[in-house]
Amino acid sequence: MGSKHRKGMERRTFLKSVLGAGAASLMAPSLLGSRASAQAAPAANAAARYARSLDWAGPLTPSTRLTASHWGAFLAQVEDGKLVGVKPFGGDRAPVPMLQALPGRVYARSRIQYPMVREGFLKKGARSDRSQRGAERFVRVSWDDALDLVAGELERVKASYGNASIFAGSLDWHSVGKLHNAPTLLRRMLGLFGGYTDNTGDFSVQAAMTILPHVTGNIEVYDQQTAWPTIIENTDLIVLFGADLIKNNQIGWTPPDHYAYPALQAVKERGIEVVSVDPRLTDTARFLDADWVALRPNTDVALMLAIAHTLYTEKLYDEAFLKRYTVGFDKFLDYLLGKSDGQPKTPEWAAKITEVPAATIRDLARRMARGRTMLMGGWAIQRQDHGEQAPWMLVTLAAMLGQVGLPGGGFGFSYHYASGGAPAANAPVLSGISAGDNPVKTAIPFAHGVSDLLLNPGKTVDYNGEKVTYPDIKLVYWAGGNPFSHQMDKNRLIQAWQRPEVTIVHDIFWTSSAKFADIVLPVTTTLERNDIDNMSEYTNQYILAMHKAVDPLFEARSDFEIFAELSDRLGFGRKFTEGKDEMGWIRSFYEEARKQAKAMKLSMPDFDTFWETGYVAFPVPESAKQYVRYGDFRKDPDLNPLGTPSGKIEIYSRTIEKFGYDDCPPHPTWLEPAEWLGGAKAKRYPLHLVSPHPKYRLHSQLDNTWIRDWYEVNEREPVWIHPDDARARGIAHGDVVRIFNDRGALLAGAYVTDRVRRGVIAVHEGAWYDPDEPGKPGALCKHGNVNTVTMDKGTSKLAQGNVANTVLVEIEKYEGPVPRVTAFEPPAQAQS
Structure with a gap:
């Protein structure tokens, strides 16, 4: 037997043992336990306890309820009507320790207990002092009064200004479930009311999802990736560009099954080489013993251009692939070699920009060309000024290597999220409630547009070849999100938030968004209502029943119930509910999937049996484990063209050329960021701030639970700082520090x-x-919200994405008494 064939047999045998169903249940401690903190042990021990508990196979008992979260599916353990613990679902391959915090989330002191109205607004309505938002006391009101007030404000604003003056802000992370989807329910209600100004795009991946359809004809960031078993069997080198797979695969838009963790264990045990290009040494890089290329932030494109220059000049690129499967390489080549601008993109040129030695760049290019290479791009590299360029350049590199469509080669943009790369099950599609139609056709680019919209009515902005004119927003309605956490440049947002006449927020907790609202409606957690969902948006291997575990606390109601009652008051209640209550909708979603399953010759039990058992599992075919993204395209690009105008990978886009944008050229280009360590502003603010996703939260979710004891330093959000930078500023480990720039300041x-x-x-x-x-705009954040200093500008006229990682700051030891953290305390309440 030849050595290559023998190696393949060894890998296939290994894959069966490591990636088999349930075989990875002991991976969580080794993967999730690595962290740069003295508190690693609690997380690792928690994960180990969970891994040992994977013995449940249903049906449910009276003291347990199966439900799900963004961290995975689990059994809620209930005693005397109270949630006392959680136990993970047996189909979760590597349960994560954050599940432990979910009971604390239900019983958090920061729960909103009753409908509340800002005192000034209750007295004066739209004539109240809007500068008091975020500062003024709240007054408790009855549900009837609250709903009458909301309905009245909607009718008043519609009659006075028209439906376009109503902004449905929510378009971000919310609770899992196909029915209780707050942003969708909000849009359903407002659509029936006559319409609203909407958002378009995605806050997390706006730049990538806008540029990549021009390049590959697909959004890419949410698409199926080459399957992990194929990578493990065929790949020689994985290069991570700003991707931390271990940390970010803990979460999912739908409940994740954590397939990525046994896959990463297999990568490690097979000895696949890994390179991590990142200004931080990530958990993934440490676990996989990766070579760390610690470049300056926002210089990924310069590095990739120099790699491309080496591939071309050393004849390491695949000329035949470029000719058959791409268009525009010749025009890009003029730029790469400096013919169009006088500057060849050599490793020496890139070394000055990235501070990565030229020899390291050349070596990386040669390693990438030596064997089968998979380029894995994280979403972080497109959250920067000109963020469209990095994903485009990454695809160009993959095309030059000529391995797109080959097993274990090419590129992918979702391996670090929700187990992208997990083989897909043969399963029906589980539908959810529809947002319906919106008669108002105005939609703003979400990532950058919220503050800009509120501050600049009548302004026209470029967006992906179109012009968008901002309407004059008088009413903001936000449900299922927390804009005061995620929007850039907090102080600009505060000023913008003072412009509308009324702001309405649904929330579970007294988040800063709720504290800045005029009308606040308390909603239930997922554990206080019934729902249904898939497990893993990539595999869809399970349909999960999400059982209500406990009765709603205080006067909380579900978003569905709230919007149904508002719809009644506004005259279209029957259209909103379609005559179905909560369980009626859930049953309808299941029955529709069951019809599909029958056509696919798949077996699904009747709804009542499913609801009692708690889940339905679907088979994962062997063919799915060998899935290769763009495999069909490679076999025959004429029969399987891409969705681009040429049907091929567009290294040069004539569509973008026609847009004529000065900040997004028609081929991948290094463009100097607005703020970076090589710019003039670095003399005043000499530190580049990056703001990765947290390890033990989902954005702001869970920060109000005891789990923050695992990561906070001196009751603040930690700031990682290099010993040399700390020493130069007299900062010691554990000190409270002030991080600041012209936009604001925070403590950490x-x-x-x-x-x-x-x-x-x-x-x-x-x-x-x-x-x-x-x-007050300009206030110091005592707890460490990074968006008090981030920049609120669009990535370019093409995508208008967020530039969260384009930030220069200075840091100093905080002198004087350290203020007490009050973020998790409810606001003051006035007597009604």
């Missing part, structure tokens, strides 16, 4: 570590905003 707890390169600091996004002067 110093975590001194060499896991971040010199000149860079890292503060994870999602800490609850906690101003020392509530409601």
